Amino acid sequence: MLQTAYTLYPWLLDLSKPKDGLFRAGLSFVMVILAISLWHLWFVKKSKKIVAQLPPGPRGLPTVGYLPFLGTDNLHLSFTELAATYGPIFKLWLGNKLCVVISSPELAKEVVRDHDVTFSERDPPIAAQVASFGCNDIAFDSSSNPRWTNKRKVLATELLTNARLNACYGLRREQVMNGLKDVYENVGRPIDIGKWTYLVALNVAISMILGGELPGEKGAAIEGNLKENSSESMVLLGKPNVSDIFPAIARFDIQGIERGMRKINQQFNRLLESVIEMAIDKEKDEKSSEQKLGFLELLLHLKRNNNEDNASPLTMDEVKGLLVDILVGGTDTTTTMVEWTMAVLMQHPEIMEKVKKELSDVVGVNNTVEEFHLSNLSYLNVVIKETFRLHPALPLLVPRCPARSVHLNGYTIPKGSRLFINMWCIHRDPGIWENPLEFRPERFLNDPDNSNHYGNDFRFMPFGSGRRKCPGIPLGEKLLFFILASLLHSFEWRLPHGIVLDMSGKFGIVMKKKEPILLIPTPRLTNLDANG
Numbered sequence: 274m275l276q277t278a279y280t281l282y283p284w285l286l287d288l289s290k291p292k293d294g295l296f297r298a299g300l301s302f303v304m305v306i307l308a309i310s311l312w313h314l315w316f317v318k319k320s321k322k323i324v325a326q327l328p329p330g331p332r333g334l335p336t337v338g339y340l341p342f343l344g345t346d347n348l349h350l351s352f353t354e355l356a357a358t359y360g361p362i363f364k365l366w367l368g369n370k371l372c373v374v375i376s377s378p379e380l381a382k383e384v385v386r387d388h389d390v391t392f393s394e395r396d397p398p399i400a401a402q403v404a405s406f407g408c409n410d411i412a413f414d415s416s417s418n419p420r421w422t423n424k425r426k427v428l429a430t431e432l433l434t435n436a437r438l439n440a441c442y443g444l445r446r447e448q449v450m451n452g453l454k455d456v457y458e459n460v461g462r463p464i465d466i467g468k469w470t471y472l473v474a475l476n477v478a479i480s481m482i483l484g485g486e487l488p489g490e491k492g493a494a495i496e497g498n499l500k501e502n503s504s505e506s507m508v509l510l511g512k513p514n515v516s517d518i519f520p521a522i523a524r525f526d527i528q529g530i531e532r533g534m535r536k537i538n539q540q541f542n543r544l545l546e547s548v549i550e551m552a553i554d555k556e557k558d559e560k561s562s563e564q565k566l567g568f569l570e571l572l573l574h575l576k577r578n579n580n581e582d583n584a585s586p587l588t589m590d591e592v593k594g595l596l597v598d599i600l601v602g603g604t605d606t607t608t609t610m611v612e613w614t615m616a617v618l619m620q621h622p623e624i625m626e627k628v629k630k631e632l633s634d635v636v637g638v639n640n641t642v643e644e645f646h647l648s649n650l651s652y653l654n655v656v657i658k659e660t661f662r663l664h665p666a667l668p669l670l671v672p673r674c675p676a677r678s679v680h681l682n683g684y685t686i687p688k689g690s691r692l693f694i695n696m697w698c699i700h701r702d703p704g705i706w707e708n709p710l711e712f713r714p715e716r717f718l719n720d721p722d723n724s725n726h727y728g729n730d731f732r733f734m735p736f737g738s739g740r741r742k743c744p745g746i747p748l749g750e751k752l753l754f755f756i757l758a759s760l761l762h763s764f765e766w767r768l769p770h771g772i773v774l775d776m777s778g779k780f781g782i783v784m785k786k787k788e789p790i791l792l793i794p795t796p797r798l799t800n801l802d803a804n805g
């Protein structure tokens with residue numbers, strides 16, 4: 274058509290025959306309009322083709338996108354409902370962020386294995402950027418930054434090695450025993466399991482960071498402030514922030530989240546400076562044995578010296594970022610998992626009985642649990658796995674962000690969009706799991722692959738997978754297991770009279786129980802004091 278118009282064009286412009294002029298001018302006008310219309314049609318079709326390359330998804334409203342239709346409480350549930358309509362890959366706009374959600378193991382494999390490098394970037398929320406000393410931690414630093422690889426290596430090969438964790442078992446034991454003694458003193462009264470566990474997990478983290486208790490009144494005050502500060506930080510990190518969804522208005526900080534986080538961060542910084550000073554003094558006074566050093570002393574050592582591979586030493590902000598990862602990454606996740614496990618056990622008395630019997634057989638009725646018992650508690654192990662399946666601490670993992678546009682399942686996932694892997698949906702998919710909503714630990718009992726939850730089985734990834742997989746597994750799992758075994762072996766638990774368990778979750782970075790779980794303890798061991 275365009276070619277015909279092109280050949281006619283000289284004739285149309287030949288205005289030497291005046292009587293035909295009007296006709297030719299009219300025809301010329303029509304042809305130009307036709308050409309423009311054809312070009313327009315071609316252009317619209319081409320742009321539609323680009324739009325069609327995005328995954329399907331629900332329509333939203335101008336500016337806010339699908340935001341008003343999503344409940345704030347349970348993003349993973351809304352995403353699961355949308356997957357039922359739009360399939361295992363869909364997109365939606367939240368404000369002006371394009372989000373893509375995937376909900377099948379096949380697509381999860383493509384993201385975390387086949388395109389792992391491309392999908393390993395993060396889109397850090399503002400509060401997290403501040404809390405992590407400008408993304409100087411592991412969770413929010415760019416994976417293309419060689420310093421990120423260095424920090425993951427430091428965590429894996431310096432802090433969380435078996436030898437190091439074994440060396441500081443005494444510190445974990447002491448904090449768990451202190452927690453059990455608190456429960457003992459409150460026998461017969463309701464205990465908030467989440468609050469109790471959070472305090473124990475935080476005490477463990479602080480104690481391992483400092484290599485024990487800080488001396489004197491100053492030390493006790495610093496420890497108290499660190500606890501308070503970490504809890505406040507968790508609250509702000511969990512709050513949805515309008516500035517993250519509408520970057521154009523971020524500078525107004527409408528909810529004051531950024532200001533709040535900056536204040537907390539300054540206090541935290543001052544606390545860390547005091548702790549660092551004390552650690553340096555301690556180092557001067559006594560040369561502690563290498564294995565007994567606290568994480569902070571080790572990090573300061575790595576800050577001063579090049580490590581074996583001659584990677585450049587850690588910066589002070591990186592030391593602080595790593596401490597934040599340990600304080601934040603390990604405490605809320607462990608707390609949440611203890612809460613959910615206790616809740617499901619209260620719902621299933623027959624499973625609780627089996628757990629208690631195993632504990633009595635393996636640990637003995639007059640002994641407290643020690644970490645060396647854990648590898649023999651195979652039934653408790655599968656109870657925890659089943660809880661991970663039904664109540665993963667991070668149901669959407671930590672959202673990823675492609676470093677460049679990628680094709681996934683025939684769709685384009687544009688660079689900079691936010692990608693969620695809905696593990697909640699995959700963990701409950703009836704096509705994968707038999708009676709998926711049933712709490713049945715036995716499903717894992719005869720499983721030959723005991724390590725299938727470490728990221729190689731894309732149907733079951735409570736710790737994520739690929740380059741961004743949780744680097745805290747060795748500590749997280751040990752602590753979770755140890756706290757649960759100790760609680761269940763030392764006490765009988767019952768719900769307060771007339772209380773019905775509420776099993777709904779409240780979505781944040783970590784999915785906690787919506788209602789705290791309050792349980793009343795009665796001693797099971799006769800001699801907790803003697804063993805402590």
Ligand code: HEM
Nearest residue numbers: 412598602603606666667670671736737738741743745749
């Ligand atoms: C039961 C306890 C824990 C659970 C369930 C858990 C779960 C997770 C999950 C699901 C992720 C996201 C993985 C992904 O996006 O693919 C993650 C990331 C992370 N976790 Fe854990 N975690 C636990 C304990 C810990 C502990 C104890 C630490 C620190 C010592 C820790 C530090 C981190 C860090 C730094 C990241 C970010 C990794 C990165 O982005 O490269 N976690 N965790």
